[in-house]
Amino acid sequence: MSFLDLDEWLVDLAAAVDVVYSPIMDIKEYPENVDVVLVEGAIANEDHVELMHRIRANTKVVVAFGDCAVTGNVTALRNPLGDPENVLQRAYKDAADIAPQYPAEKDIVPRLTPRVTPVHELVKVDLFLPGCPPPAPRIKLFLEQLLAGKGERLAGANIKFG
Amino acid sequence: MAAKTLTIDGKQISAFEGATVLQAAEEAGIPIPTLCHLDGVYDIGACRICLVEVEGVAKLLPACTTRVREGMEVRTDTERLRNYRRMILELLFAERNHVCAVCVSNGHCELQTLAYEHGMDHVRYEYRFPKWDLDVTHRLYGMDHNRCILCNRCVRACWHIEGAGTKNVAGRGARAHIISDLNQPWGDSESCTSCGKCVDACPTGALFKKGATAGEMAHNRAKLEFIVTAREKKQWIASE
Numbered sequence: 001m002s003f004l005d006l007d008e009w010l011v012d013l014a015a016a017v018d019v020v021y022s023p024i025m026d027i028k029e030y031p032e033n034v035d036v037v038l039v040e041g042a043i044a045n046e047d048h049v050e051l052m053h054r055i056r057a058n059t060k061v062v063v064a065f066g067d068c069a070v071t072g073n074v075t076a077l078r079n080p081l082g083d084p085e086n087v088l089q090r091a092y093k094d095a096a097d098i099a100p101q102y103p104a105e106k107d108i109v110p111r112l113t114p115r116v117t118p119v120h121e122l123v124k125v126d127l128f129l130p131g132c133p134p135p136a137p138r139i140k141l142f143l144e145q146l147l148a149g150k151g152e153r154l155a156g157a158n159i160k161f162g
Numbered sequence: 163m164a165a166k167t168l169t170i171d172g173k174q175i176s177a178f179e180g181a182t183v184l185q186a187a188e189e190a191g192i193p194i195p196t197l198c199h200l201d202g203v204y205d206i207g208a209c210r211i212c213l214v215e216v217e218g219v220a221k222l223l224p225a226c227t228t229r230v231r232e233g234m235e236v237r238t239d240t241e242r243l244r245n246y247r248r249m250i251l252e253l254l255f256a257e258r259n260h261v262c263a264v265c266v267s268n269g270h271c272e273l274q275t276l277a278y279e280h281g282m283d284h285v286r287y288e289y290r291f292p293k294w295d296l297d298v299t300h301r302l303y304g305m306d307h308n309r310c311i312l313c314n315r316c317v318r319a320c321w322h323i324e325g326a327g328t329k330n331v332a333g334r335g336a337r338a339h340i341i342s343d344l345n346q347p348w349g350d351s352e353s354c355t356s357c358g359k360c361v362d363a364c365p366t367g368a369l370f371k372k373g374a375t376a377g378e379m380a381h382n383r384a385k386l387e388f389i390v391t392a393r394e395k396k397q398w399i400a401s402e
Contacts, residue, residue, distance in 0.1 A: 067263055070284050071255075074263060079291035080308075115291065120284060128283040132263035159283040161274060162262025162377070 002133035006140055016147055032058045036146060038065040038129075042072045043117045047110035056123040061151060063142075064119045067132040067161055074132075076116040084112035127151060130161045168234035177230045184212055184225040187238060194238050195247065195276055198313035199226045200363055202390030203322045209313055210250050211276065214238050222246065248280045256287040257336065258294065259308040260366075267367030268377040273311060274366075292336070299349030302372055303361050307339050310368040316340060316360035323363075323389055328354040340368075362386055 067073040093100040177186035198209040207224035217235035294307035320329040342348040361369040
């Protein structure tokens with residue numbers, strides 16, 4: 001949503017880049033030879049692990065985009081509770097009114113990883129854009145630098161978490 | 163008191179004998195980052211953020227507990243110090259569960275501010291994700307151990323500004339934590355005067371006022387400063 005707050009600058013951005021992959025696009029396979037990827041969210045299940053390795057192998061600049069990708073943030077709140085089984089138990093069995101069961105459809109619901117980790121604990125990350133969410137002006141500054149071919153790390157209050 | 167002359171970052175300054183390097187630097191307008199230091203209570207050199215280089219001394223020294231010496235040459239801002247400071251901040255973030263986005267102190271947190279001032283755009287160490295509880299038994303205040311960095315400011319404010327002695331440290335190493343009285347629920351403490359000085363002394367959101375939601379709580383350090391100024395200078399002046 002914060003990305004959409006870029007408002008009319010999105011039109012300029014669209015003219016400068018080719019968007020080749022996104023969870024809300026029709027394309028299902030992450031393509032090859034991608035210049036820049038903005039990774040949102042932490043590594044929480046086995047699908048994430050697989051996709052993240054594919055992304056790293058096919059992308060020049062991997063950006064951890066937002067606090068969840070950079071720190072694990074709220075999604076990592078399950079970690080101190082230990083085994084993901086504990087969380088599933090609470091959400092899908094203890095708190096269920098009818099038919100308590102784990103969502104476990106084969107090849108559809110991925111298994112949770114033992115703990116949620118920031119992206120850089122799994123693969124090498126080139127640049128970090130913290131914030132929950134990163135405010136639109138920060139995203140703009142960051143993307144402008146990238147488009148200018150500089151790709152510098154942000155500094156000062158532009159790397160404030162939260 | 164005799165004066166000592168020394169140089170800090172190449173600037174020649176004089177300070178009273180017995181002053182700390184931190185006090186001397188502050189007097190000379192040279193900023194040194196601090197975290198466990200709190201005006202009005204004694205320093206313990208716990209957080210190591212204020213480490214400085216002293217010519218002729220191989221190890222780094224905390225500015226808050228190092229006394230000035232005649233002819234001392236101090237450096238406060240070198241590549242080596244900046245690296246160590248960032249490392250310390252990252253270790254603090256990795257040690258407990260600091261989730262800025264849902265913290266009462268988001269935007270008013272000394273740890274958070276220091277982190278971005280030192281270029282910490284991510285934490286290079288593996289997060290430990292320990293399990294810590296909350297103590298919300300007190301009528302007015304809460305303690306979230308997940309956000310505690312063990313700076314001991316609350317302990318010192320409680321003992322030496324309020325004089326109640328409710329807050330203490332229990333445990334060792336990574337299991338060290340702040341307790342009330344004899345490790346009982348804060349709400350059951352008989353010594354706590356509910357003055358809230360510990361909450362105002364806390365640099366993070368570990369101690370908070372009940373009812374504050376994310377980003378809502380700013381610590382009121384002026385209250386502590388008022389009392390300390392009154393005690394040390396016998397002047398009852400409120401700072402703006």
